[in-house]
Amino acid sequence: MGNLNIKNRYDELFTPFSIGNMEVRNRIVMSPMGTYGANMDGSASEGLARYFEERAKGGVGAIITASQYLSQKIAQGIYGTYFDSKRIIPSLVGMTERIHCYGAKAIAQISSGTGRNAHPSQCGGVPFSSSAVPSVFNPDILCRPLTIEEIHEIMKSWELAAEIAANAGFDAIEIHGHVGYIIDQFLSKLWNKREDEYGGSPENRARFAFEILEAVKRGAGKDMPVIYRISLDHRIPGGRTLEESRELLKILSDHGVDAFDVDCGCYETTEYVYPTNYIGDACMQYVCEAAREATEKPILNSGNHTPDTALSLIQTGKADFAMFGRALIADPELPKKLMEDRPEDVRPCIRCNEECIGRIWGRYAKLSCSVNPAAHEEAAFHITKNESPLSVVVIGGGVAGMEAARTAALKGNSVVLYEKNQLGGTLGIVATGGFKNRLRALVNYYKVQMDKLGVEVRMEEADAEAPVFETCDKIIVAAGAKPVVPPIPGIDGKIVLDVVNVHKNLDKITGKNIVICGGGLSGADLALELQTEFDKQCTIIEMRDEIAPEVVFINGISLRNKLAESGVKCRVTCKVEKIEEDGVTFVNEQGEQEKLEADLIVNAFGMRADQTMKKALMEKYPKKTIAAGDCIRASRCGKAIRAGFYAGMQC
Numbered sequence: 001m002g003n004l005n006i007k008n009r010y011d012e013l014f015t016p017f018s019i020g021n022m023e024v025r026n027r028i029v030m031s032p033m034g035t036y037g038a039n040m041d042g043s044a045s046e047g048l049a050r051y052f053e054e055r056a057k058g059g060v061g062a063i064i065t066a067s068q069y070l071s072q073k074i075a076q077g078i079y080g081t082y083f084d085s086k087r088i089i090p091s092l093v094g095m096t097e098r099i100h101c102y103g104a105k106a107i108a109q110i111s112s113g114t115g116r117n118a119h120p121s122q123c124g125g126v127p128f129s130s131s132a133v134p135s136v137f138n139p140d141i142l143c144r145p146l147t148i149e150e151i152h153e154i155m156k157s158w159e160l161a162a163e164i165a166a167n168a169g170f171d172a173i174e175i176h177g178h179v180g181y182i183i184d185q186f187l188s189k190l191w192n193k194r195e196d197e198y199g200g201s202p203e204n205r206a207r208f209a210f211e212i213l214e215a216v217k218r219g220a221g222k223d224m225p226v227i228y229r230i231s232l233d234h235r236i237p238g239g240r241t242l243e244e245s246r247e248l249l250k251i252l253s254d255h256g257v258d259a260f261d262v263d264c265g266c267y268e269t270t271e272y273v274y275p276t277n278y279i280g281d282a283c284m285q286y287v288c289e290a291a292r293e294a295t296e297k298p299i300l301n302s303g304n305h306t307p308d309t310a311l312s313l314i315q316t317g318k319a320d321f322a323m324f325g326r327a328l329i330a331d332p333e334l335p336k337k338l339m340e341d342r343p344e345d346v347r348p349c350i351r352c353n354e355e356c357i358g359r360i361w362g363r364y365a366k367l368s369c370s371v372n373p374a375a376h377e378e379a380a381f382h383i384t385k386n387e388s389p390l391s392v393v394v395i396g397g398g399v400a401g402m403e404a405a406r407t408a409a410l411k412g413n414s415v416v417l418y419e420k421n422q423l424g425g426t427l428g429i430v431a432t433g434g435f436k437n438r439l440r441a442l443v444n445y446y447k448v449q450m451d452k453l454g455v456e457v458r459m460e461e462a463d464a465e466a467p468v469f470e471t472c473d474k475i476i477v478a479a480g481a482k483p484v485v486p487p488i489p490g491i492d493g494k495i496v497l498d499v500v501n502v503h504k505n506l507d508k509i510t511g512k513n514i515v516i517c518g519g520g521l522s523g524a525d526l527a528l529e530l531q532t533e534f535d536k537q538c539t540i541i542e543m544r545d546e547i548a549p550e551v552v553f554i555n556g557i558s559l560r561n562k563l564a565e566s567g568v569k570c571r572v573t574c575k576v577e578k579i580e581e582d583g584v585t586f587v588n589e590q591g592e593q594e595k596l597e598a599d600l601i602v603n604a605f606g607m608r609a610d611q612t613m614k615k616a617l618m619e620k621y622p623k624k625t626i627a628a629g630d631c632i633r634a635s636r637c638g639k640a641i642r643a644g645f646y647a648g649m650q651c
Helices: 046-057 086-101 148-167 182-187 207-220 242-254 267-272 285-294 307-315 326-330 334-339 357-363 399-410 425-430 434-452 467-471 499-504 521-533 553-566 612-620 637-649
Strands: 017-019 022-024 028-030 062-065 105-110 172-176 226-231 259-263 299-301 321-324 391-395 414-418 456-458 474-477 481-483 496-498 513-517 537-541 569-571 575-580 583-587 593-597 600-603 607-609 625-627
Touching: 046 062, 046 086, 086 105, 086 148, 105 148, 148 207, 172 207, 182 207, 207 226, 226 242, 242 259, 242 285, 259 285, 267 553, 285 299, 285 307, 307 321, 321 326, 326 334, 357 553, 391 399, 391 467, 399 414, 399 425, 399 434, 399 474, 399 637, 425 434, 425 499, 425 521, 434 521, 474 612, 474 637, 496 499, 499 521, 499 600, 513 521, 513 583, 513 593, 521 537, 521 553, 553 569, 612 625
Parallel strands: 028 062, 028 321, 062 105, 105 172, 172 226, 226 259, 259 299, 299 321, 391 414, 391 474, 414 456, 474 625, 496 600, 513 537, 513 600, 537 569
Antiparallel strands: 017 022, 481 607, 575 583, 583 593
């Protein structure tokens, strides 16, 4: 533990600040994020309470609990906590008191629902909205406008929900009014086409929001601090602009809002709802200036913040609170580590969206984390020391191997790790682009942990016949994967390199025109890097009908947007036939043969498991050998880390 009496560079993040009558102990707030962790009856589960408890223990100033709806009907198919009955108060009290026990404030984000953002398959076919506007996920479906009677019922529901939040011990209420959810649909002229008292003029469009504010004060009492979360810049034609938002913030402030949680985007610009690495650090900080001009109320800001961008946000006065979302899923102790001046020990979020929102959207499963498999399983995956420490040998210093070594060492075992090339494995080699800064941070994190945990790292190739395997208690094989080399004529030509070797030789690449054969994530990322950072002209040839379809859809959208913006040429539904000394011949979109000239051709056909060491050791030591990561099946970073964690837990 660091010495808290010594000044450090992050001290300005650890000064108190108030929202209304609520004093928060520091400037770090956990962003509201859905978890799919509530009980199916809409109450808070034990797992959800423990999840927030761990973040409070980690030193965060306040936690905004999310995916909380007025009712199951309003939620339109989203699994969450429903503030529609006082029967849920006992479970909520159990959650808020765990947060309070460790000094953090509990803020309830409550939502009137997704409106047109609901998926038709989950809401009975036709979402509701302010008006008969197209559904986000199926524009052929026109939404059902809420009736005046339904609006009045919603206001009654808000009053009850606010009363429940107050009785459950929440310190403040945040109104979910951003990214084009139903309140935003009333506020925005793009989606509000009504001709009654809730449509037309800016004042009428804001009536829905004003009535919610009044209902909250009736239900929770006038002293309950109210935060309003709002997207200040929809970033789409016809959407709300920063200029319009300035006026709206002034009006909302006059109607009793105590603080504003500001960001940007909407569901038509999903990459800002769940921001990716491709749009950079502090990607929504730019809206703070408009908010400062509009109101003197406290400002909270989120969007890919790192410890350093958060510090800058507070130092410059652009906002009063820096919000961390996925970063606190990745490392619940982030605030504590910064307070103790240990930023090197912060496990970084890599913004992959695979195991957080990707789990929820893709599998209807509760949230977890690619770099922190214990997220939302804090009790089950708690690491305890062995009564009798074991000797553990890990083969492979990629993320799977280092996670296995880290976990095994935390259990008190003696760990030796073999790596023949460099720590970080393939990930450490390919994480070179500017947009891969969090992957580089992850590799550095693991290197630091190997040192601090006393893992003995041997930079040499392991020999399956070595005596150490005979004498150790456990063997973990995390030997990784190697590039696929398909039987294409010319694949071994002089101007052909695989993705890994291109990254190793970036400063030696000459020539302008580069053809990348394979449009999966590794090939697409390489094309973007070469195009934007090395001034190359890249063309991707991909058999499938989309670039990187294997990537979680949010990141895929963001990646494809950046490829288009940068000028990378993407040729999909095309098949490489042969490679020659001056280019690639392929069957194009029309089924015709075509040739592209190239100075460099990249084999980006993917990776396959390297099972040589795994098979040798499994055969010789089947009872004590555990395989982990890409040596079983090549996959993405998060899967490898999870496999490494599971392997380490078995030691």
